Amino acid sequence: MAAPTIPGLPSGIAFEGLYDREGLLKLDRLFLAELAQHDTALHEQLLRARENPAALASKQESELLLALAPHLDRYVARLFGIEAEIKALSARHLDLAPLYGVKRQFVQRKAMHGIKREEAEAFDGPALARGLERAFNEPFTELTFARHVA
Numbered sequence: 001m002a003a004p005t006i007p008g009l010p011s012g013i014a015f016e017g018l019y020d021r022e023g024l025l026k027l028d029r030l031f032l033a034e035l036a037q038h039d040t041a042l043h044e045q046l047l048r049a050r051e052n053p054a055a056l057a058s059k060q061e062s063e064l065l066l067a068l069a070p071h072l073d074r075y076v077a078r079l080f081g082i083e084a085e086i087k088a089l090s091a092r093h094l095d096l097a098p099l100y101g102v103k104r105q106f107v108q109r110k111a112m113h114g115i116k117r118e119e120a121e122a123f124d125g126p127a128l129a130r131g132l133e134r135a136f137n138e139p140f141t142e143l144t145f146a147r148h149v150a
Contacts, residue, residue: 013079031075042067102146
């Protein structure tokens with residue numbers, strides 16, 4: 001069975017369809033058809049969850065949403081013809097992964113509890129940055145720090 005389409009967007013859906021129930025139902029059918037092609041088990045899990053939402057515990061619902069997210073991202077990117085932009089944003093996010101990891105591990109777990117505010121205020125930030133630039137042999141940025149610390 002071919003997926004339903006509406007003339008307009010790259011996927012054949014008209015922008016007007018984004019504003020009415022019938023158009024949204026067509027979008028949903030397209031998404032479900034695509035999901036079924038890429039991940040049959042997840043498709044079935046989503047259908048079961050829709051049939052009986054109360055049967056999902058909060059953690060199960062969260063896990064389902066996280067599992068669906070990459071499929072929905074791909075679908076929306078293709079729907080609006082923004083695959084290249086999404087790919088670039090994803091690459092940028094991966095570039096910043098060391099920063100997020102260090103912030104989570106170091107700042108939240110160590111620095112916040114190991115150094116009192118008064119001590120932190122006494123640090124000479126510019127001198128510390130210059131010392132780190134010499135040690136790293138490159139300009140000091142949060143990302144540079146994270147890459148070296150990680």
